[in-house]
Amino acid sequence: MRRVLAAGTAATVLAVAVAGGAASAAPAAPDRSTAAVLRQGLDDLHNLGITGVAGMVRDGNRVVQARSGVSDVDSGRPMPADGSFRIGSDTKTFVSVVLLQLVGEGRIGLDDPIERWLPGVVDGNGNNGQLVTVREVLQHTSGIYNYTNDLAVLQTQDGYLAHRYDHYTEAELVAIAMQHAPLFAPGTAWSYTNTDYIIAGMLVQAVTGHGWATEVRSRILVPLGLRHTGYPADRPTLPRPHAEAYQQFGPGPLVDVTDVDATVADAAGGMVSTASDLTRFWQALQRGQLLRPQQMAQLHQTVLATQFQGLRSGVAYGLGIMWIPNRCGGYWAHWGGVPGTSTLNGVTPDGRRAVVWYETAVLRDPVASQAVTARDIALLDDLICG
Numbered sequence: 001m002r003r004v005l006a007a008g009t010a011a012t013v014l015a016v017a018v019a020g021g022a023a024s025a026a027p028a029a030p031d032r033s034t035a036a037v038l039r040q041g042l043d044d045l046h047n048l049g050i051t052g053v054a055g056m057v058r059d060g061n062r063v064v065q066a067r068s069g070v071s072d073v074d075s076g077r078p079m080p081a082d083g084s085f086r087i088g089s090d091t092k093t094f095v096s097v098v099l100l101q102l103v104g105e106g107r108i109g110l111d112d113p114i115e116r117w118l119p120g121v122v123d124g125n126g127n128n129g130q131l132v133t134v135r136e137v138l139q140h141t142s143g144i145y146n147y148t149n150d151l152a153v154l155q156t157q158d159g160y161l162a163h164r165y166d167h168y169t170e171a172e173l174v175a176i177a178m179q180h181a182p183l184f185a186p187g188t189a190w191s192y193t194n195t196d197y198i199i200a201g202m203l204v205q206a207v208t209g210h211g212w213a214t215e216v217r218s219r220i221l222v223p224l225g226l227r228h229t230g231y232p233a234d235r236p237t238l239p240r241p242h243a244e245a246y247q248q249f250g251p252g253p254l255v256d257v258t259d260v261d262a263t264v265a266d267a268a269g270g271m272v273s274t275a276s277d278l279t280r281f282w283q284a285l286q287r288g289q290l291l292r293p294q295q296m297a298q299l300h301q302t303v304l305a306t307q308f309q310g311l312r313s314g315v316a317y318g319l320g321i322m323w324i325p326n327r328c329g330g331y332w333a334h335w336g337g338v339p340g341t342s343t344l345n346g347v348t349p350d351g352r353r354a355v356v357w358y359e360t361a362v363l364r365d366p367v368a369s370q371a372v373t374a375r376d377i378a379l380l381d382d383l384i385c386g
Contacts, residue, residue, distance in 0.1 A: 034383065035064045038357075041379035042068040045359060048375060049368050051254065052079040052243045055344075055357020057383055058279035065275070071243035071360070073254070080241035082276050084228060085358045086262070087343050088336025090278065091231075091271040092197045096138050096320025097285065098204055098215045100295040103134075108207050110135040110298065110319075114199060117206040121174055121199070126181040134203065136186050137196045138319040139303060145180035146193035147173050153264055154339060157249045160257055167234055168263045173198045190306050190317065194268035197320075201267025212267045224284050229273040232262045238272060245340025248364040257340040269338055278345060279354040286332060286351030300332075312377065328385035337362065344376050346384050355383045 034057050042053045045068070052069035067079040102108045114122050114137065115129035122129030127144065136142040152159025153166065177195040184191070201212035208215055213231035221229050228239070236259040246254035262270035273281075284290055291299060302316035302323050309315060314325040322333045324346065336343040340362055347354040363369050 034059065034386070035066065037379070037382050038064055039066040039068075041375065041382070042066050042357065044375050044379075045372060048372050049361065049363055049365075050359045050372060051246050051361040053357060053359045054079045054081070054083065054243075054275065055355070056082070056275040056279050057353065057355050058283060059353045059386075063276075063279075069360075071241075073244070073246070079243055079360075082274050084239040084242045084272050084274055085343070085360070086238070086245070086260075086269075086336075086338045086341050087271050087273045087278065087358075088265070088269040088338040088341065089194075089197075090273075090334050090336040090343050090345065091265070091267060091269045092200075092320045093285070093334045094216045094220055094271065094281075095197055095200050095204065095212055095267045096299065097290050098212065098219055099134065099138065099200060100291055100299055100319065101219055102204070102207050103298070104292045104295045108134060108203065110138075114203075117203055118199065121171070121202065122178070124178045127178055132186045135319070137199050137203075139190075139301075140192050140196055140305075140317060141187050141190050141303060142193070142196050142199075143182040143184040143186050143189065143191065144193055144195045144199075145177040145183060146191075147176040147195045147198070148265075148268075150176050150179075151264065153260070155249075157247075157255050160247070160249070160255070160260075160339060164257070164260045165236055166264070167261055168266070170198050170202050170266055173264075173266065174202075190303055192305070192307055192317075194265070197268035198266055200320075204267075213271075216271075220281070220290060224280060224289075226273070226277040226281060229271065229277045229281070231271050233270070234261055234263060236261050243360045245338075246361040247340040248362060250364055254361055260339060265338060269336060275356045275358065278343075278356040282332075282345060282347035282354040282356070283351045286347050286349060286354075288351075311373070324380070326381045326384065328381075331380070331384045333380075344380060346380050348384060353384060353386065355380060 045053045052071050054067035057064045071077045071079045111133050113130050114132045132142045153163035204212040204215050245258045247257040299319050302318045305315045305317040316323040331346040333346040342359045345356045
């Protein structure tokens, strides 16, 4: 999401020689099938410097998969067909769905102040849990500072190597944010902050008596049969099969950042999944299988995502979900990023077609990063519109 949209598309035409060599046939029409578009798009991303990329389009029950690049730069092994990866901020949608289910059950209200459920958690340096509501936390209109800006493990190579196995509690992560004054008065502006979803996870615990990951499992993963999705917490390794993840922390080489303690992201971005599971989740969500109509409407109540207008004009944010306008109307999504891995996804409003892929390298060179973002967005458009 930090990358800025750059323009640019390309097409390749293959000319077929006619027997005798005196003339050439008309250029062959490019293959615009879903499989060809997905395969070409992932190849393009690999050619732009992404170590490995793999993804899936699920249209109804029809599945198309593709992969490009390598899962390990040392061995050169190909990407796994449906491997595990860290989904980053896509975790937020799962957590929001659980809270909205609790809203539908009458156990918590979207306009409840945070202080009612988490006394003293949002406090100090001008922060006031009496003034921030559940809705504002889920929609990033709370004004609370983003704690991940202050974590060395996410910012530098030395910080990652020194702290990748550190355990963090939710209270510790929120306390980092409370050392900063609010960015604005609650409800008056929009700013993406991971702290909001650490608080959201704490709210699930306060309401149910169970950790957010337990509620995600019982309310979403088990009913939908998503057997390869979960929260690894202090387990720093990925389930097999998986690709290695690589991060460029600045000018210089890619660093293997596959291992990390997921508590650093917690409910804001700590989950692991597969493209197969995630496409099924997005279809189920948009088909109304997880939320009642009133809560679906609340999920989709958006405000302009002001920080994301460089991606595309009109990008908006609901309650743990993004609206991306495009040439065929638009789609719902929640992209994610953790060190070394980016997750791209989208689902049509009717839930018929869902697209998910992941990239196992994060580039810091501005030109390369912008080129990757431009190709990401163009490919999502092509696959969503069909």
